[in-house]
Amino acid sequence: MTETPTLRERRRTETWNALHDAAAELVLEHGMGAVSIDRITEAAGVSPRTFFNYFPSKQAAVLGVRDPHLPDCLLDDFDPAGDLVTQTTHLLLAVLRTATPHEDVARRRQLTAAHPELQSLRMHAVEEARRLLAEALTERLADHQLVAAADAPAEELVSLLVTAAAAVLQHAHRHPVAGSRTAGALLTEADVDHALEFTHHLWRNTL
Numbered sequence: 718m719t720e721t722p723t724l725r726e727r728r729r730t731e732t733w734n735a736l737h738d739a740a741a742e743l744v745l746e747h748g749m750g751a752v753s754i755d756r757i758t759e760a761a762g763v764s765p766r767t768f769f770n771y772f773p774s775k776q777a778a779v780l781g782v783r784d785p786h787l788p789d790c791l792l793d794d795f796d797p798a799g800d801l802v803t804q805t806t807h808l809l810l811a812v813l814r815t816a817t818p819h820e821d822v823a824r825r826r827q828l829t830a831a832h833p834e835l836q837s838l839r840m841h842a843v844e845e846a847r848r849l850l851a852e853a854l855t856e857r858l859a860d861h862q863l864v865a866a867a868d869a870p871a872e873e874l875v876s877l878l879v880t881a882a883a884a885v886l887q888h889a890h891r892h893p894v895a896g897s898r899t900a901g902a903l904l905t906e907a908d909v910d911h912a913l914e915f916t917h918h919l920w921r922n923t924l
Contacts, residue, residue, distance in 0.1 A: 729771075730818075732761070732763060732767070732771060733771050733818075734819065735761040735762065735763070736757060736758070736761045736763065736768065736771055736772065736778050737772075737778055737779075737781040737819055738761070739757050739758075739760035739761040740752070740757045740761075740775065740778035740779045741778075741779055741780075741781065741821075741824055741828060742760075743756060743757060743760060744779045744828065744832070745824075745827065745828065745831070749775075749776075749779070749832050752775070752779075753775075754768050754775055754778075757775065757778060776834070776835055776838055777838060779828060779832070779835065780817075780825060780828060780829070780835045780838050780839065781817060781818075781819040781821075781825065782816055782817050782838050782839060782842050783815075783816055783817075783818075783842075784816065784842070784845060785812050785813060785815045785816035785842055785845050785846040785849060786812070786815050786849070787812050787815075787849045787850060787853055788815075791808055791811050791812070792808070792853060792857070795808070795854075795857060797857060797858055797861050801858075801863075801878055802878065802881055802882065802885070802913070802916065802917075803913050805850070805854065805878045805879060805881070805882040806881075806882040806885045806886060806909065806912075806913060807909070808850055808854075808882075809846065809847065809850055809879065809882040809883060809886060810886055810904065810909065812846040812849060812850055813842070813843065813846045813886075815846075816842035816843075816845070816846060817839075817842070820903055822903060843883075847879050847883065850879055851872070851875050851876060851879050854875045854878065854879070855871045855872050855875045858871050858874060858875060859871045861874070881916070884916075885909070885912045885913055885916050886904070886909070886912070888912045888915070888916070889904055889908040889909050889911070889912035890904060890908075892911075892912070893905070893908045894907045894908055894911045
């Protein structure tokens with residue numbers, strides 16, 4: 718069950734969005750070097766000292782990225798006896814989305830194309846999301862029968878699961894279901910489910 722955000726949480730989200738929107742639009746129009754934090758905060762209507770309560774750097778504000786996190790509620794329905802690849806894929810997508818809450822994917826791609834240095838921030842967020850999920854699943858799967866059968870540490874099993882999940886999401890990004898989304902839109906459940914179905918089909922017929 719999704720909790721209703723408090724007034725304070727809604728205001729923080731509004732300020733975060735205002736700073737990101739201002740930073741992104743200013744940089745698209747004027748370039749990274751011509752845009753200062755003071756200019757961003759002025760456009761967003763907040764004080765300069767407020768900026769660092771939301772973003773660690775100008776680049777993070779421009780890209781609209783923050784450190785990912787893994788809410789405890791995401792693991793509530795995790796079933797060690799269920800389809801581990803499918804569950805891990807959906808969990809990884811959920812954690813990744815905590816790092817880039819703004820839904821304007823097209824603008825983010827435009828920014829990274831114009832300013833390749835921003836890619837390092839995105840990759841850091843991806844690696845951190847994978848690390849967080851791997852830590853949580855290692856604990857959950859420590860006594861799993863697959864670990865015992867493989868005679869290998871749980872970390873190895875989980876590392877493979879998270880890597881497989883990342884590959885599924887990458888495939889879903891590159892090969893969306895026809896008509897499921899427009900260019901620059903977020904991944905849909907149909908995209909992810911199609912990629913998972915394709916993955917399971919591949920494994921059944923090649924392993």
